[in-house]
Amino acid sequence: xxxxxxxxxxxxxxxxxxxxxxxxxxxxxxxxxxxxxxxxxxxxxxxxxxxxxxxxxxxxxxxxxxxxxxxxxxxxxxxxxxxxxxxxxxxxxxxxxxxxxxxxxxxxxxxxxxxxxxxxxxxxxxxxxxxxxxxxxxxxxxxxxxxxxxxxxxxxxxxxxxxxxxxxxxxxxxxxxxxxxxxxxxxxxxxxxxxxxxxxxxxxxxxxxxxxxxxxxxxxxxxxxxxxxxxxxxxxxxxxxxxxxxxxxxxxxxxxxxxxxxxxxxxxxxxxxxxxxxxxxxxxxxxxxxxxxxxxxxxxxxxxxxxxxxxxxxxxxxxxxxxxxxxxxxxxxxxxxxxxxxxxxxxxxxxxxxxxxxxxxxxxxxxxxxxxxxxxxxxxxxxxxxxxxxxxxxxxxxxxxxxxxxxxxxxxxxxxxxxxxxxxxxxxxxxxxxxxxxxxxxxxxxxxxxxxxxxxxxxxxxxxxxxxxxxxxxxxxxxxxxxxxxxxxxxxxxxxxxxxxxxxxxxxxxxxxxxxxxxxxxxxxxxxxxxxxxxxxxxxxxxxxxxxxxxxxxxxxxxxxxxxxxxxxxxxxxxxxxxxxxxxxxxxxxxxxxxxxxxxxxxxxxxxxxxxxxxxxxxxxxxxxxxxxxxxxxxxxxxxxxxxxxxxxxxxxxxxxxxxxxxxxxxxxxxxxxxxxxxxxxxxxxxxxxxxxxxxxxxxxxxxxxxxxxxxxxxxxxxxxxxxxxxxxxxxxxxxxxxxxxxxxxxxxxxxxxxxxxxxxxxxxxxxxxxxxxxxxxxxxxxxxxxxxxxxxxxxxxxxxxxxxxxxxxxxxxxxxxxxxxxxxxxxxxxxxx
Amino acid sequence: xxxxxxxxxxxxxxxxxxxxxxxxxxxxxxxxxxxxxxxxxxxxxxxxxxxxxxxxxxxxxxxxxxxxxxxxxxxxxxxxxxxxxxxxxxxxxxxxxxxxxxxxxx
Ligand code: SRM
Ligand SMILES: Cc1cc2nc3c(=O)[nH]c(=O)nc-3n(C[C@H](O)[C@H](O)[C@H](O)COP(=O)(O)OP(=O)(O)OC[C@H]3O[C@@H](n4cnc5c(N)ncnc54)[C@H](O)[C@@H]3O)c2cc1C
Ligand code: SF4
Ligand code: FES
Numbered sequence: 001x002x003x004x005x006x007x008x009x010x011x012x013x014x015x016x017x018x019x020x021x022x023x024x025x026x027x028x029x030x031x032x033x034x035x036x037x038x039x040x041x042x043x044x045x046x047x048x049x050x051x052x053x054x055x056x057x058x059x060x061x062x063x064x065x066x067x068x069x070x071x072x073x074x075x076x077x078x079x080x081x082x083x084x085x086x087x088x089x090x091x092x093x094x095x096x097x098x099x100x101x102x103x104x105x106x107x108x109x110x111x112x113x114x115x116x117x118x119x120x121x122x123x124x125x126x127x128x129x130x131x132x133x134x135x136x137x138x139x140x141x142x143x144x145x146x147x148x149x150x151x152x153x154x155x156x157x158x159x160x161x162x163x164x165x166x167x168x169x170x171x172x173x174x175x176x177x178x179x180x181x182x183x184x185x186x187x188x189x190x191x192x193x194x195x196x197x198x199x200x201x202x203x204x205x206x207x208x209x210x211x212x213x214x215x216x217x218x219x220x221x222x223x224x225x226x227x228x229x230x231x232x233x234x235x236x237x238x239x240x241x242x243x244x245x246x247x248x249x250x251x252x253x254x255x256x257x258x259x260x261x262x263x264x265x266x267x268x269x270x271x272x273x274x275x276x277x278x279x280x281x282x283x284x285x286x287x288x289x290x291x292x293x294x295x296x297x298x299x300x301x302x303x304x305x306x307x308x309x310x311x312x313x314x315x316x317x318x319x320x321x322x323x324x325x326x327x328x329x330x331x332x333x334x335x336x337x338x339x340x341x342x343x344x345x346x347x348x349x350x351x352x353x354x355x356x357x358x359x360x361x362x363x364x365x366x367x368x369x370x371x372x373x374x375x376x377x378x379x380x381x382x383x384x385x386x387x388x389x390x391x392x393x394x395x396x397x398x399x400x401x402x403x404x405x406x407x408x409x410x411x412x413x414x415x416x417x418x419x420x421x422x423x424x425x426x427x428x429x430x431x432x433x434x435x436x437x438x439x440x441x442x443x444x445x446x447x448x449x450x451x452x453x454x455x456x457x458x459x460x461x462x463x464x465x466x467x468x469x470x471x472x473x474x475x476x477x478x479x480x481x482x483x484x485x486x487x488x489x490x491x492x493x494x495x496x497x498x499x500x501x502x503x504x505x506x507x508x509x510x511x512x513x514x515x516x517x518x519x520x521x522x523x524x525x526x527x528x529x530x531x532x533x534x535x536x537x538x539x540x541x542x543x544x545x546x547x548x549x550x551x552x553x554x555x556x557x558x559x560x561x562x563x564x565x566x567x568x569x570x571x572x573x574x575x576x577x578x579x580x581x582x583x584x585x586x587x588x589x590x591x592x593x594x595x596x597x598x599x600x601x602x603x604x605x606x607x608x609x610x611x612x613x614x615x616x617x618x619x620x621x622x623x624x625x626x627x628x629x630x631x632x633x634x635x636x637x638x639x640x641x642x643x644x645x646x647x648x649x650x651x652x653x654x655x656x657x658x659x660x661x662x663x664x665x666x667x668x669x670x671x672x673x674x675x676x677x678x679x680x681x682x683x684x685x686x687x688x689x690x691x692x693x694x695x696x697x698x699x700x701x702x703x704x705x706x707x708x709x710x711x712x713x714x715x716x717x718x719x720x721x722x723x724x725x726x727x728x729x730x731x732x733x734x735x736x737x738x739x740x741x742x743x744x745x746x747x748x749x750x751x752x753x754x755x756x757x758x759x760x761x762x763x764x765x766x767x768x769x770x771x772x773x774x775x776x777x778x779x780x781x782x783x784x785x786x787x788x789x790x791x792x793x794x795x796x797x798x799x800x801x802x803x804x805x806x807x808x809x810x811x812x813x814x815x816x817x818x819x820x821x822x823x824x825x826x827x828x829x830x831x832x833x834x
Numbered sequence: 835x836x837x838x839x840x841x842x843x844x845x846x847x848x849x850x851x852x853x854x855x856x857x858x859x860x861x862x863x864x865x866x867x868x869x870x871x872x873x874x875x876x877x878x879x880x881x882x883x884x885x886x887x888x889x890x891x892x893x894x895x896x897x898x899x900x901x902x903x904x905x906x907x908x909x910x911x912x913x914x915x916x917x918x919x920x921x922x923x924x925x926x927x928x929x930x931x932x933x934x935x936x937x938x939x940x
Contacts, residue, residue, distance in 0.1 A: 474894065496866070506847075506866060508891035509900040509907075534847040534890070538902035541887055546902055550882035798839045798850040798862070806857055807876065807883045 002031050005306065006088055006098035008078045008248065010036035012045055013279030013295035014104035015062050018070055020303035030306060032070045033098075035090055037077040038127060046292055046449075049160050051131050052167040054690060054706040056669070060128070081252040083272055100274055102302060103262060105245040107280040107290070111238045112152070116214030121221050122236045125161040134235060138168050141234035142219040146171055150223055150231055152211055153239035154181040156320065161237045162203055171202055173231055177210045177240075185320055185331035189348055190373040193355040197327045197374065244281045244288050257283035266312040267305050268298045276302045289316055293416050293449075300419075317416050319386075321379045328376035333369025333386035334359050342368055345394045349374075356398035358382070360390055370398070380456040384412030384422070407463070414456050417449025422460065429464045436461065438700075438742065455745065472733065473510040476503040480658065480733045484518050488729075493524050495535050513537035514733040517620055520656035521728050523776045526783045527619075527656075528790050539618030542794065543780055544600055547593060549808055549819040552600060554580070554592040555617035556607050557653060560627040560645035560665075561588030570610040578603055581816045587624035587662070589615060594817060596804055597796050604781045613779040616654065620734075622661045625649035626674065630667030630684070637667035639684030644713065645673075648682075651717070654777045655724065658731040658740075662696070676704045679737040680720055685709065689716045693723055694741040694748070702738045705748050708756060718767060722755040725766035835929065835936040838862060841870070842933065849886035849899065851875050852937065860926050860937050861886035863910060865897055871910040872926035872937045877901045878915070885923065 005021070007014050018032055036042075043060040051060060065072065073094065080089035087097045109124035111117055123134045141147045149165045151158045154176025162172040174181070180191025181198070195205050209227040214236060216222075221233040244261040255263040255271040261283025268276045268284070279295035280288065289295065294316035304311035319332035337344050341362030348355050354374035360367055367385045372378060378398065388409060390397065408414070410423045428434045428443040437457050441447045447454045461467070470479040476499075478486065483498070492498050495515050499507055507515075516535035520527050527533075527540060539545045544552035556571065571590055575582045578599055580592040595603055616622060625648045628634065630641030645665040655661070664673035665682045675681025681692040687710040695704030708719055731740040744750050753759040755766075784790045795801040810817040838852035844864035852860050859875035863886075875883045880903040888899040888908075893916055898907040906917040913925040924940035 475891075505895060506890075506892040506897070508893065508898075509889040509905060512889055512891060531846075534845065537889070538887070541902070546884065546887075548880060548882065548903070550880075550884040793848075796851060797853045797859075798843055799837075799852045803853060805859075805883055806853075807859075807881075 003029060003099035004097065005030045005032045005100050005102065006096055007032060007034040007102045007104055008088070009104040009106055009245075009279075009281075010034050010038070010042045010072060010074075011104060011106045011279065012042055012062070012292050013106070013299050014102070015042035015065075016296050017102060017104060017278060017299040017302055018065050019063070020300050021306060022065065022067055022069065024303055024307055028069060030069070030100075033096055034070065034072045035076050035078045035088070035094075035096075036072065036074050038129070039075045040128065041072060041074065043128065045126075048125075048128070048131065049164045049167075051128060052164045053709055055135070056706075057128050059703075059706070078248060081248055083252060083275070086274060098274070100276070100306060103249060103270070103275065103277040103281055104279045104299075105248065105281045107242040107244045107288075109238055110241040110243045112210070112240050114152075114211050114214060116216075116221075117238070119214060119216060119221065121234065122214065122238065124238050125157060125164075126242075131164070134165075134237065135168065137235045138170060143232075143234055147234040148173070148232060149235040149237065150175060150211070150233050151237045151239055153241065154178070154205065154207065155184060155239065155241070156182055156322065158237075158239035159198070160322075161239050165235070165237070166202065170235065171204070173204045173206060173233075174198075175206045175209060175211060175225060177208070179208050181205060181207065182329065182331075185335065186329065186371050186373060187336060187357065189346060190329075190331075190355045190357065190371045193348070193350075193353065193373050194327065194329060197353060242280065242290055244283065246281055246283075249277065249281075257286065257288070259288075261288040266301075267310075268302050268313060269305075276305070278302055284313055287316075289318075291316070291318065291320070293317070293419065296417070297419055314419070317383075317413065319379075319383050319416065321376050321383075328372065328374060330372040330376035330379040330383075331370070332379065332383040333367070335369045335371050337368070339368055343394075345398070347395070347398050358390075358394050358397050360394050364394060365389055367394075367397075372398075380414075380453060381408070381459075383416075384408050384414060388412075408460075414460070415444070415446035415449065415453040417453075418445040420444045420446035425457065425460050426464060429461060429466065435466060438739070454747070472514060473508055475499060475505045475507050475511045478502065480514055480518070481730045483515065484521075484729050487515075487518050488522060493519065494531055495519075496531060507535075509537070510733070513540070513620075516540070517656050517658065517733070520621075521773075523773055526778075526787075526790070527780060528784065528793075533790075533793070542597060542600060543614060543618055543784065544595065545618045547819065548821075550805060551593070551808060551819065552595045552597065553617070554595055554600070554603055554607070555585070555589060555615040556612035557615035557649070558589040559649040559653075560625060560642050562627070562642055562646060567610060567612070570607070570612075574603055574606050577606075579817055581818060585617075587617075588626045589624060591617070594810065594819065596808065597794050598802055598804070601785060601791055601794050605785055608779070608782050608785060613653070614781045616780075619656060620658065620660050621654065621656045622649070622652040622663070624662060624664075625652075626662075626664035626678075628665070628667050628672035630665075634667055636670060637684070638686055639667055639689065641665040641667035641673065641682075641684055644682065644689070647713075648717075648720070651774055652720075652724065654780065655728075655773055657724070657728050659734050659736045661724070661737070677701065678704060680704070680723060682716065688712050691716055691719055693751070694738045696736050696738050698736070700738075704738075705741075707748070707752055719755055721770035722763050722766045723751075725769050726751075726755060726762075729766075835927075835938045837934050837936045839935055840933050841930055841935055844870070844935070847890040849888065849890065851883070851886040854937070859883050861888075861899070862928070862935060862937065863890055863899060865890060865910065867897070869897070869910075870928050870930060870935060871897075872928045873899070873908065873910070873913050874923040874926070874940065876923070877903050877906075878921050878923060879904050879906055 077091045078088045121137050147170045149170040150173045151162045154174045165172040181194050209225045213224050223231045246256045246262045249262040262277035264282045278298035301311045321330035337359045346357045356372050358370040367390050408422050412422050434440045434443045471477045512535040583591050585591045625645040627642045627645030631637035662678045663680045664675040664678045666673040666675045667684050677695045681704045683690045690709045692704035809820045846866040849861045849863045860872045861875040863871045875885050888902045897910040900907045913923040915921045927938040
């Protein structure tokens with residue numbers, strides 16, 4: 001018999017419960033009905049602040065429950081609970097019986113009783129709607145110049161809110177009652193440094209004070225602080241802590257804690273055995289956990305219990321690491337040395353702007369906790385060692401040289417977001433299930449939450465002996481990025497010189513095309529010039545895509561997908577005259593299939609004469625920049641997407657890269673050009689353009705991430721120039737931009753630092769390299785047609801030029817010719833594993 | 835033996851195809867080490883007559899051509915497929931006289 005589980009609240013934890021139960025409930029014992037107060041399904045609240053980057057709620061979405069056993073009712077709050085009859089009633093009047101009930105109602109921001117706290121312009125910081133409200137206030141603000149805001153509360157969330165305000169162009173004041181910022185996580189020394197670091201970033205910090213009143217004043221807000229300071233403001237955000245939402249439990253007689261929270265046992269069961277509470281609304285052993293990871297553990301426990309298991313809440317790690325306003329802050333374990341006799345070891349480096357503290361037991365043998373500010377790179381190796389022997393002198397753990405190599409014990413938790421231990425990771429690696437970070441993510445979920453454990457995952461991989469060799473192939477010990485730098489700095493222009501000086505043997509189908517691509521990226525002449533011709537992979541060798549029967553396809557460039565009727569007619573005529581199969585591609589252009597090697601130059605002669613150029617459909621190069629019609633025709637368009645797409649396609653045409661590059665430009669947020677599925681995608685906004693990077697379709701689809709918003713065209717192009725050149729210089733062979741970004745130490749943040757903030761100081765160089773490419777561009781096919789030597793290679797037979805290959809034959813399908821199959825190819829393992 | 839082309843028609847590590855009187859095709863290679871080889875032009879994995887268009891190089895020091903279709907390597911001197919030793923392509927005898935390359939039957 002199917003039983004009914006009712007879940008109240010579809011936040012992150014409610015969502016996880018549904019996922020976990022559906023995954024474990026293989027026999028379909030439970031039907032799940034979820035009631036959500038918010039108007040949208042659960043989203044990534046942890047990443048809420050990133051909403052300010054794109055104002056795209058979709059970017060926060062969690063996986064939808066695509067499942068007949070799950071019913072989700074949005075915008076319908078549960079208001080009544082009849083425990084006797086085991087029925088809930090909702091605001092919209094729905095009556096739903098349950099066999100088991102789970103309360104996952106989360107918490108609400110606490111708003112201190114400051115007079116004026118309900119005035120328009122005062123907000124809290126918890127939901128997407130809250131952020132929309134803040135945005136509306138800011139947009140209607142009357143003050144001239146830079147707007148001002150106040151965040152009440154200098155804890156973790158308050159600083160995050162302050163950063164979000166900065167993102168909206170507001171100078172924030174942070175007002176904290178406690179003696180320092182983040183009083184819960186850091187101590188005085190760390191707090192002092194934190195204050196200095198964030199004040200460099202246009203933030204004004206007021207500690208040891210609080211707001212006594214907020215008033216309306218000539219269309220703005222006036223806040224008075226207890227220390228006498230008065231602030232003229234456009235917006236106020238309260239971030240003074242959270243309170244568990246236990247109102248349902250309270251009203252209907254469940255036990256709640258003294259300081260709030262629905263009291264549960266280790267099975268997450270409330271005082272009613274049919275009712276569970278999980279996440280931020282639950283009070284377990286007197287603790288209310290304000291982090292998502294303990295909530296996820298509770299969800300797993302309840303999923304197990306519902307299926308007859310006996311799981312218990314394992315306890316939670318309250319460690320935090322975050323990057324706020326570019327400042328690393330981490331705190332873990334007994335950070336405040338509360339344990340009897342605990343000793344503190346501090347390294348405070350005012351010059352470098354770093355503060356580090358470890359807390360150890362009275363005999364200095366056991367690590368108890370610590371605090372890192374300014375540089376938290378040691379967090380991932382220190383946190384799992386809490387409660388374990390200190391390897392060596394405690395000072396060495398945090399000393400400037402970081403002398404001690406730390407090896408984690410096997411049961412140490414590596415990923416705290418998903419409670420994954422080192423053992424689990426080592427197991428999937430040793431069994432061969434995972435051979436790299438993406439593999440570990442897929443097998444264990446580790447690294448898919450906040451991402452802070454990813455560097456540790458890499459370390460574990462190498463500990464397991466699969467240091468992914470950086471060697472390109474048996475002929476070179478260098479990675480592609482190294483070879484790029486060698487070629488760039490030595491000025492070597494031929495493969496033979498490179499391999500004789502830096503490699504061994506004769507080369508192969510891996511290093512030859514990789515070097516060919518590097519030489520082409522550095523604009524070393526035509527790709528079929530001299531020795532370069534022998535390096536090119538299948539398709540580049542004849543500047544066309546080889547088909548299964550040995551014929552080729554021809555794809556002329558149609559920038560942005562825009563084409564005149566005259567040019568369309570030329571393509572039609574060429575296809576007709578050479579008997580080519582014709583198809584519209586997924587890249588907004590036309591592919592002509594079935595040409596023999598001898599026909600290629602004749603076909604291209606006609607196309608080039610009509611003004612066409614190579615579309616590089618064969619190259620690891622820029623393919624297409626798709627566009628939607630944009631402002632020119634579309635009633636919703638806010639920018640001219642077609643003109644930009646054409647400009648970008650012409651700018652980057654012919655650019656060779658580690659893998660193919662695709663782009664698209666959409667004229668508004670409706671996104672008809674599918675820009676977020678591209679290596680670099682541009683979406684028009686009222687004020688300019690949003691740039692997204694690292695998307696692709698293909699085998700592992702991935703949406704592109706926002707890297708800059710509301711930029712003008714000039715800035716946009718500058719950023720794309722830098723992005724592409726940085727990718728070309730540092731990516732591995734056949735690594736799309738998506739996996740390249742994932743492989744970067746520091747990921748997207750690092751990339752943004754490099755190409756937006758110029759943290760490596762290389763942007764001018766990258767731009768110059770792109771300018772050189774743009775200046776030197778020449779159509780490859782014209783280059784062949786104008787050079788008798790290159791042209792002479794386009795023959796099927798050296799002893800019978802012009803004779804068609806007798807093994808090729810065609811049949812007809814739907815009025816066009818298609819190849820007669822040469823027996824179904826069997827793809828060997830060697831190919832698949834490459 | 836059929837004369838197919840002059841040695842000077844070949845460029846190191848870049849194969850050409852030649853049509854033999856019986857309608858079969860050979861892929862002729864000059865390696866950068868200076869040796870000349872002739873193999874059947876049909877790639878056994880795809881059935882396409884394209885082996886001459888593959889990349890020439892070495893695997894562990896053994897000179898090979900790699901099929902442009904699904905990328906299996908074939909040893910230039912024996913025709914054996916290194917990725918699947920149960921398959922291979924025919925090897926044709928080659929002689930170079932007075933700068934002319936002549937190819938025989940496998
Ligand atoms: C012609 C076309 C299919 C069509 O009829 O629409 C096509 C055809 C081929 N695709 Fe594609 N892809 C085509 C659009 C796409 C798209 C859609 C798009 O671009 O909007 C995708 C997914 C988007 C993406 O790339 O992220 C796509 C993902 C792939 C992939 C997987 C890439 C990945 O990162 O996983 C490959 C394999 C590869 O490149 O290694 C591939 C490879 C190929 C190759 C080149 C296979 C090959 O090496 O021979 C096919 C060549 C056909 C030929 O002989 O001309 N094709 N391919 C499309 C040409 C677009 C164009 O005008 O240039
Ligand atoms: C800006 C911000 C940053 C954060 N950063 C981090 C971080 O870096 N790391 C971390 O671990 N945690 C972080 N958190 C905390 C984390 O988001 C929460 O711990 C987590 O969302 C708790 O999940 P939950 O499902 O318990 O509650 P919620 O996500 O709040 O979900 C509860 C849902 O229940 C709904 N609800 C309430 N009552 C009812 C009812 N009667 N009927 C129907 N629906 C109801 C609510 O509307 C809400 O949608 C952050 C939170 C915020 C706001
Ligand atoms: S999806 Fe596969 S079969 Fe279809 S065009 Fe792309 S690569 Fe070829
Ligand atoms: S610790 Fe957050 S993803 Fe692993």
